[in-house]
Amino acid sequence: MSAQYDLVIRGGTVVTAADQFTADIGVVDGVITALAAKLPGGAEEIDATGLMVLPGGIDAHVHLDQPTSDGTKMADDFESGTRSAAAGGNTTVLPFVMQQKGSSLRACVEEYHRKAEGNCYTDVSFHMVVSDPSPQVLGQELPALVRDGYTSFKVFMTYDDLVLNDAELLSVFDVARREKALVMVHAEGNDAIKYMTTRLETEGKTAPYYHAEAHAQIAEREATHRAISHAQLTDVPVVIVHVSGRDPMEQIQWARKRGMKVFAETCPQYIALTKDDLKGLNMDFEGAKYVCSPPPRDSDSQAAIWEGLRDGTFDIFASDHCPFYFDAPQDTGKDNARARTSFKWVPNGIPGVETRMPILFSEGVSNGRISIERFVALTSSNPAKLYGLYPQKGTIAVGSDADFTIWDANKKVTIRQDILHHGSDYTPYEGMQVTGWPVRTILRGETIMHEGKITGDRTRGAHLKRDFSGMGYP
Incomplete structure (x- = not known):
């Protein structure tokens, strides 16, 4: 039988x-x-x-095989990144298609499909990054791609090669509203960061630790408020990604009390690390291993993040996996000649896709901070719902x-x-x-x-098109 x-x-x-x-x-x-x-x-x-x-874990924020503007080499392509994801209990990851200025967004999407094809142990679904909102992109490419199932995209409020000004942000938000797409926002104020960087360098404070001082929580709070204001003006739902502490959280809570559709994401680095980790052994370059943006904050920020994980302020717990080598040849890792001169040249990002779920489970469920059901919501169900993959x-x-x-x-x-x-x-969570x-x-x-x-086959993973369900639209 x-x-x-x-x-x-x-x-x-x-x-x-x-x-x-x-x-x-x-x-x-x-x-x-x-x-x-x-x-x-x-x-x-x-x-x-x-x-x-x-349910299989869904990491809704990962960076794989991404080009950089300074020659630094990303440490994971789709094969190694999805292998690591699978080892950490994930069955789906959502990487970013990084548009470089002057490039066709459609061509970038096609290039990422070529990178991913036949190299994925898990399923994947792409977000887009809009760094060059040209008339061609806003009028033709972005609307067509959203209709093709790429229903979320990210914008940056910092980094010189990615930052959009307020007029550009509003234009992109307006397209999202018309096409019913979901906007993800990296909310840090670029001008504030540049001001603090210049001041710190003038004072001779150039070690990796001062990255955390330059990327102050004030700059994150201000940008979060500005992003929310733009979303309110254009009537579009937004996701504030990698929220690091109490100040930006309060902006999100303020918006929600007024009925705005603002979603929030946080990450393992904000419950497991603090800015003191950036000091390294004795304010040395080992601290570069922990450089990411926004940076880890302090114990009060950790307490605030746990409050938000419990009370529903946070919808998603993602890794923001952005892996670089620490020590790599030809100055292609975090430890490179230019980075040794100032924290501002240290590549921003840390690996974390494999350790995301174990860290939240251990610190949250095992230590009695959150329930196992809430763990499942944060690491799988909510990302699926928000990004149009539920109940598949x-x-x-x-x-x-x-x-x-x-x-x-x-x-x-x-x-x-x-x-x-x-x-x-390396892993920033060593030990x-x-x-x-x-x-x-x-x-x-x-x-x-x-x-x-x-044990899986790297050709097993499939690309998933997504619909508009759960994205905050009627």
Whole structure:
């Protein structure tokens, strides 16, 4: 007698964003077809007794194989980045298509598809970055791409090669409103950062630590308020990404109390690191390993982030995985000749896609700060809902993709570079002890990671087009 299911996962505690229960899960052709107390046999069976079965993680903010303006080399391409994602319990990642000034946005999207094709262990879906809102981009390319299923894009309020002025931001927001797209905003005030950078350099304060001083929370608060004001003026929903502390959080809460559609994202670096990490061993260059924007803040900011994770201020917990080598040849890593002269030349970004879920689980669920259901919402269900992938992704329900993370809530692991799968040559979380770890990752019914070993095929991942559901539009 042939098996009724391709895969049956037995005896695990199934957890969604709403509840948890013990059940068997039946899978046919990569889709969940049954949830029941006891199912008939499957061609493959997995015993999950004593373990949690969660929806596959969705990291909605990662940077892979991205060009840079200064010759620095990004440490992860799609093969290594999605391999690392799978090892960390993720089944879908959302990387950014980086438009370089003067380039066609459509051509950039096509180039990223070429980079990703045949090189993805997980599913992927692209956000776009609009750095050059030319009449061609705003009038033709961006609207057409949104209609083709690229329904979210990011704008920057800082970095000289990416920053948009207020008039450009308003023009982009207006296109988003007309096309029902979702705008993601990197909210830091460029002029304030440049002013602080010049002042610090004049005072001889050039070590990596002073990156955190230059990128002050005041600049993030001001830019967050300005982005929200632009969104209010154009009546468009926005996501404020990688929120680092209390000041920008209060701006988001202010907007929501007035009925505005403002969503918020935060990241592991804002609960696991502080700006003191940028001091390195003794204000030395080791601090460059922790340089990212916005930078980690202080203990009060960490407390504020936990408040926001609990009370719903934050919709999403993403990694902002932006990996560079620390030590690389020909000055292509963080430790390069120019960066040694001033913090302003240190490449901004840290690796984190593989450690995102373990850090939040350990610090949040294991330490009693958030529930397991809230963990699932932040790391899987909410990203799927917000970015138009739900209920195909982000839940365990009949008809959804058979994407699972099987989780050992009691497994203790010390995070070390030598156990991770990313391309970077370091982890900013070296030596951190966590309780709770993914032991198996399953993409559309196929195991792609088991006990820390990648078992999947790098051609397995597919690109996902998205719809407009969940994006804050009627």
